[in-house]
Amino acid sequence: MSLLRIDSVHKHFGSHHVLKGVDLKVEAGEVVAIIGRSGSGKSTLLRSINGLETLSDGLIEVDGERLHAGQTDMRALRLKVGMVFQQFNLFPHLSVVENVMLALGVVKKMARSQARECAHAVLDKVGLSHKLDARPGQLSGGQQQRVAIARALAMSPKVLLCDEITSALDPELVSEVLAVVRQLAGEGMTLVMVTHEMRFAREVGDKVVFMHEGRIHEQGTPEQMFGAPRSRELAAFIGALGG
């Protein structure tokens, strides 16, 4: 059975129909890259997976945890789904290690010493164990994003969602963040990412999903999608990127 199942999901913002019946299955350990123009609904789809957007219709299931239209209690679902944001969204009033520890204590009721140990381990993984007591404001964008990844990983999610996580970074800082993602993919983490980094999507993605006008227009392996696009829209999208 798939780890993540998205079943005819619809989303309306007022009269604006953003998602028009999206179906998608993601297997454990799979890396899925969602591509498409802005306004195609890819970010909305990603944000629906952990309940940041409520569904107008349809169903999302992550590791047996279901999300229906109109549901308001997202806690169980969110324990299974981690998320990394474009703007990092670190907590500026807390140090790096406290950013990672907060939810371990508050949500998982972990003892402080245990939470600290866990935070050290994930920060070590993203190469920031020397910045434990720094404030987010003292870090570069790339470092902040790596802390954000560590913060999500500390909760041991089944799926990690990445919403254009390199879009707000200076070009020279992109590669350090992608290196962390590549490492996670190599370790078998299930990843769903919205990205503009086509070369990266091609390199680490097991599956590429092209969204167009609120629907999944085409999906396949990176080789198929970038090498031999079947639809005119995908070909035009890839062509426009100069890829």
Added chain:
Amino acid sequence: MIEFSIWTILQYLAQGLGWTLCLSLLAFVLGGAVGGGILLARIATYPLLRVFARGYIEFFQGTPLLMQLFMVFFGLSLLGRDVSPWVAAGFSLTLYSAAFLAEIWRGCVEAVDRGQWEAAASLAMSRWEQLRHVILPQALRHAVTPTVGFSVQIVKGTAVTSIIGMTELTKTGSILANATLQPFTIFGMVGLGYFLLCYPLSRLAHYLERKLNVLAAH
């Protein structure tokens, strides 16, 4: 006419100042507590609570404090309860401060980036946990200066309670003015008394603003 020595006058005024201070503290502390509750209602997810809080804030911000005081003082008497000026003054100043503090604090909560709520939510925190651990600590930094600034308004606001017979600073002043027939001198001293209370508060507000800005820059 009774002769008052300057010392007697100062003694009475000091007593009035003390009551003004007590009343201000009471309004600030109780108003802060009620205001915190109104704030929570104002940003709640239940629409009914939000509507109630909005109505509350708009009513108390949109009507004069003096009228609110009369409503409480005479309104409660109508119900057959004889209320002491203390109760009426404390009660109406509390309700008044609560409305303004809730509105000030709401602005501070809203100044925190929406991404902070979302990040906390994505870590499976409940709405209360998001507020308690992520939003309020950041809002607090924005809130300190305007809150201290508003305490000056409370101190000056207590003057209206002289109308229902609270012998705070203004009332003491008008009694003394009538007795000594030197209203200008007496009210000059009354004004100085308010200034002595308010000036340190506005200095404190400025100081905290500078200090928090320096902290935020780090």
